[in-house]
Amino acid sequence: MVVGAGPAGSAAAAYLARAGLDVLLLEKSGFPREKVCGDGLTPRAVAQLIRLGVDISAPGWMRNRGMRWICEGKQVELDWPRLGVLPDFGLTRSRHDFDDILASHARAAGARLRTGVKVSAPLTDRAGRITGVTASRGPDQEPVRYRAPLVVAADGASARTALAMGLERDPSRPVAAAARRYYRSQARTDDPYLELWADLRCPGTGLDLPGYGWVFPLGDGRVNVGIGALPQRRRRPVDLRAALSHWLTRLPEEWGIREENADSPLRSAPLPMGLNRRPQYRRGLLLVGDSAGMVSPWSGEGIAQAMEAAEVAAETIALAMARPQGPRREHALHQYPTEIHRRWGRYFRLGNLAGDLVFARYGFRPVLHPRVMASPPLLRALARLLTHVAPDEPAQDGVDTVLHALLRLVPSSRR
């Protein structure tokens, strides 16, 4: 059973169904529906879509070549690396469409999708192991129970299922906040880059915003414009609405990113980061995506991580289900957190440190120092750090070799 049909849940359900398992995918809303997001997909996320067999050549997918960072009047375009196994392009697609496409994909793969089902609590056996969930179904909120030998919690930042099973958030790991709004902008909707602004300030205090602003082109006449910020010790949370309004006045008039062209209300949501809920497997429950705080502390990206973890979880479950119920199956299931930490532990740990020491204090301005912006190798290294360089992927050039060596120096984090 998979709780939640966002990118994590739908990808997990699709991979599980493809492995021949009977999968029930429970989702509280109906599709299509909104989800507050920047709608930006890096090559890591594109790779997941390709692995799942989603048709990204169909109309509606907007390709991008890389990121454009803007800082102190200077700008630099960082193309996605043309190395290794990942595609050399990114995508954008509104979550209104994206989540619908992924959920339909999971259903087409054989998962039984049930929308309008709000999961309320886990059902457990006497040993405290999850055996299913209670939920309310449909407009009448009819109480229902579903049972399954294993449950994947993919219910997003609320992490309701994990919490009910006693899996608390690690308070030392950050939860950022971000807000976005759609605007009609013919001038920017076909931009081939994801644009990011690193030199924003908090209105009122004038201090560096501990985050960045973005303008992501959607190719349909609209752009997704938003701002994200990390929490700062001993300071009040950033007023995202005020910071966004302040920043928008700096955007060129001819882009049309102004109140009269707004195409949605401003909406905000939390970003649980840095693998902030552990362990990712306990007593029959696997945590995937935001429910496990898998958003990258380097960038705020969470879709690629959610889908990649979903693939790892599904593979682990398929292998475990081939074993008899009992200690051998349990042993196989414990490989899920082990694999997540093998892949990402050091990268996330270094990101959490960079978040504490740099991003939460000064935002992204220091990493876009004029010397960095003038140095192609440093920019390449930055682009890979921000978009999740993986230490176990073969090093393709000198920049990769240095980053891999750096990551190997980072002590592996606790599981």
Ligand SMILES: Cc1cc2nc3c(=O)[nH]c(=O)nc-3n(C[C@H](O)[C@H](O)[C@H](O)COP(=O)(O)OP(=O)(O)OC[C@H]3O[C@@H](n4cnc5c(N)ncnc54)[C@H](O)[C@@H]3O)c2cc1C
């Ligand atoms: C403003 C903002 C901008 C962002 N921009 C980007 C970006 O550009 N690129 C990127 O990669 N990431 C971005 N992120 C992060 C990204 O949105 C998340 O990391 C991603 O959505 C996580 O996917 P998920 O499937 O784990 O959770 P979600 O997408 O939150 O999906 C959870 C699902 O579970 C369902 N659910 C919840 N509770 C229940 C319940 N009780 N019963 C049944 N169903 C339930 C929800 O309805 C939802 O469908 C952004 C986040 C924010 C807030």
